[in-house]
Amino acid sequence: xxxxxxxxxxxxxxxxxxxxxxxxxxxxxxxxxxxxxxxxxxxxxxxxxxxxxxxxxxxxxxxxxxxxxxxxxx
Numbered sequence: 147x148x149x150x151x152x153x154x155x156x157x158x159x160x161x162x163x164x165x166x167x168x169x170x171x172x173x174x175x176x177x178x179x180x181x182x183x184x185x186x187x188x189x190x191x192x193x194x195x196x197x198x199x200x201x202x203x204x205x206x207x208x209x210x211x212x213x214x215x216x217x218x219x220x
Contacts (some may be wrong), residue, residue, distance in 0.1 A: 149201055149202075154185065154195075160178070161189075161195065162189055164214060164217060165167050165183045165215060168202075170207045172200055173200070173202075174191075174192045174199070174200055175198060175199040175201065183200060200214065
């Protein structure tokens with residue numbers, strides 16, 4: 147399991163587009179609530195968040211975490 151902290155997600159549904167490419171489950175935690183980061187229904191809460199934590203779990207979690215870090219945490 148990998149955990150990543152992101153200050154602000156920029157771009158409409160860009161996080162969903164990125165995480166959907168991976169097999170691993172990606173959960174976004176916003177204000178203590180958990181959201182499926184691959185779900186378009188969760189995009190409003192995720193995109194509105196100033197700070198969020200992502201929990202990545204699955205067979206390609208390392209690659210997913212590296213990609214997310216490179217795109218959203220640099």
